[in-house]
Amino acid sequence: MKNYNIKADIHSFESFAALDGDGIRYGVFFTGCPLRCVYCHNPDTWKNSGREMSAEEIYKKVRRYKPYFKDKGGVTFTGGEPLLNADFICECASLLKNDGINYAVDTSGCVELSESVKKAVSDAELIILDLKFPNENSYKKYTGGDFEKFRNFALFCSESAKRLWLRTVIVPGINDSEEKLSEYAKFAKTLKFEKYELLGFHTMGFFKYEKLGIENPLNQTAPLEEEKLKELQKYLNTLI
Numbered sequence: 001m002k003n004y005n006i007k008a009d010i011h012s013f014e015s016f017a018a019l020d021g022d023g024i025r026y027g028v029f030f031t032g033c034p035l036r037c038v039y040c041h042n043p044d045t046w047k048n049s050g051r052e053m054s055a056e057e058i059y060k061k062v063r064r065y066k067p068y069f070k071d072k073g074g075v076t077f078t079g080g081e082p083l084l085n086a087d088f089i090c091e092c093a094s095l096l097k098n099d100g101i102n103y104a105v106d107t108s109g110c111v112e113l114s115e116s117v118k119k120a121v122s123d124a125e126l127i128i129l130d131l132k133f134p135n136e137n138s139y140k141k142y143t144g145g146d147f148e149k150f151r152n153f154a155l156f157c158s159e160s161a162k163r164l165w166l167r168t169v170i171v172p173g174i175n176d177s178e179e180k181l182s183e184y185a186k187f188a189k190t191l192k193f194e195k196y197e198l199l200g201f202h203t204m205g206f207f208k209y210e211k212l213g214i215e216n217p218l219n220q221t222a223p224l225e226e227e228k229l230k231e232l233q234k235y236l237n238t239l240i
């Protein structure tokens, strides 16, 4: 019998998560993230929680929800950056697969393409990839990350993921214009993807910055209006 020795620091779980993937999802939120996106609504995932778990422990929690997954549902690994724990995800994946449960990975994509990252991506039913900013300067400025690293990852997903969704958070005053969207579309068109969805910036995570005593770089920014989001999505759809 295989031993599942790797442990990962887990922030939280969310049962019946309807957003991140198809059907009913069970969300596993990892701690740790290489980025510091200005619009992050989960800064509480940046540091370890101290709750270390094994793949078997995760699987035991997940399997209770199996009856709800039906055909499409399953597990979504998210965070933080789940692929910082790619070996661990691969261990979870073998347990889930034996039980006929699929998994999705919701990632920033700003990670090294190690063998375990490649495996975690290739075996996933779905990769949900944040296309945060479409060029080196804005990527660096608003996330602190390396655009080349992201681009390599995105190209790998385009070739090797079973299915790929792209997502971009639209922030008033930063990327909420048709001109900016044209740049995103240009980059997106270098990839093979199934769906490209815009998400509106919101302020629901602001209280976390206060609680953690972390400076919130967008504390003067209002949420993106629903109508504006719809308009921009419509425009983007004409470009891709």
Ligand code: SF4
Pocket (backbone or CB within 6 Å): 033, 034, 035, 036, 037, 039, 040, 041, 042, 043, 045, 079, 080, 081, 108
């Ligand atoms: S990648 Fe996600 S968790 Fe990390 S800083 Fe950006 S928004 Fe926050």
